[in-house]
Amino acid sequence: MRSNTVLPRPTPLYEQHLACAGHMTDFGGWSLPIHYGSQIQEHHHVRQHAGMFDVSHMTVSDITGEDTLSFLSNVLANDIAKASSVSGKAIYSCMLNEDGGVIDDLIAYYLSDEHCRLITNAATNEKDMAWLQAQAKGYSVTITEKPELALIAVQGPAALAKLQQVLPEHLASLTSSLKRFQGGFAGDVFIGRTGYTGEDGVEIVLPGVQAPSLWEALNAAGIPPCGLGARDTLRLEAGMALYGHDLDEAHTPLDCGLAWTVSLTDERDFVGKTALLEPQKYQMMGLLLEGKGVLRAHQEVIVNEQVVGMTTSGMFSPTLGHSIALARVTVDQGDALNVGKTVYVQVRKKQLAVQVVKYPFVVKC
Secondary structure, rough: OOOOOOOOOOOHHHHHHHHHHOOOEEEOOEEEEOOOOOOOHHHHHHHHHOOEEOOOOOOOOOOEEHHHHHHHHHHHHOOOOOOOOOOOOOEEEEEEEEOOOHHEEEEEEEEEEEEEEEEOOOOOOOHHHHHHHHHHHHHHHHEEOOOOOOEEEEOOHHHHHHHHHOOHHHHHHHHOOOOOEEEEOOOEEEEEEOOOOOEEEEEEEHHHHHHHHHHHHHOOOOOHHHHHHHHHHHHHOOOOOEEEEEEEEOOOOOOOOOOOHHHOOOOOOOOOOHHHHHOOOOEEEEEEEEOOOOOOEEEEEEEEEEEEEEEEEEEEEEEEEEEEEEEEEEEEHHHHOOOOOEEEEEEOOEEEEEEEEEEOOOOOO
C-alpha cells in the first residue's frame, strides 16, 4: 500500500547537517536541524562569538517592473519609500488582510525603482504568493520566486570579523561596505546586514549549489552550525516576533507590538489601513519568571483573578537564566500591566507570579 505521507524537503545543506550530527526535524515542510548536540551551547556561542544557521527554507522573491514601488506601497504596512533613497536599504514590514490581520511579516530590500527583493516565511509561502499575485492585478509587476537559492545566516559579535577571514575578496568587500539593514549583490550572491538573533551579522543568499562549500569553509574557520532551537531562544531574548505565535491573521500589527513597522502618519493608503484606524484592542508585554517553572505559549495571563490575555511565546532564556515570555493582553487594564508590576501566568494547575518587563529582554546590537 502506498503511503500518503509527504516527506519534508531537504535544503541544499542537508548532507552538511547530517555530517555535523544535526538532530533533524520537520519544520514547515522542511528538514532542518533543531540542534547539533547542545542548544544551550549554540545559543551562548552566538551571543558571545559567532554561529551560522541554515535558513534556506525562507522564501526569496523578486518584484520587478515599472509599478514595483506603487505595488509594494499598497501591499506593505510599512512604507517602501523609506528605503528608496539608498540602493539595498531594507525595511521590516507586515502584509495585511483587509481586516488588518497579519498575513506574514517580511524584509523588503529596495534595489531600484523597478526591483525589490522580499524575504518571507516558509510556512506561509503558498498563501503569501497567492495573495501577492492577487494584489498584483492592475499593476505592471512580475513576482518571481527564487527556489534555487540557499540562505546562510552568520550571527554574533565576531561574525563580521570572521567573515572577512573566510569570504573571497569581492564578498568580503561587499560585507564591510554594508550598513545595518542594507543589502547588496556581488555577482550572483546577495548579502544583507540583517538577522533574527539580536546580534550583528549577515544573511547570505546564494545559489544552492554554492552553499555547501561556503558552509564548510565557515565551519572550518570556527563558526559552528546552530539549529532552530537556538534561533528561537535568541530571537525571543531579542523580542522578535515569530509568525504563527506572536503574529497571525486574527490580530493587527498594533495588537502585536509592531506599531513601529506601520506608517499611518501620511496619506498613503494600503491594504488593511482602515482597520488599523479603529481603537486598538490588545497590547504586547514582556514577562519574566524569576522562580521555578517554564513559561510557554498559550498560557493564560491573570490580573486580579481575571484572564486578560495569553502568552504567545515563552521559554527559558539561556542568557538571563530565567524563563521569559511575550504575551498579548487587553489594553483596558489601567496601570496593572505597567513595567515592574506583578501578574500571574497559569502553568498547569498553578498560577506563577511573573514580573512585567520591557522587551527586548537582551539588548546587544
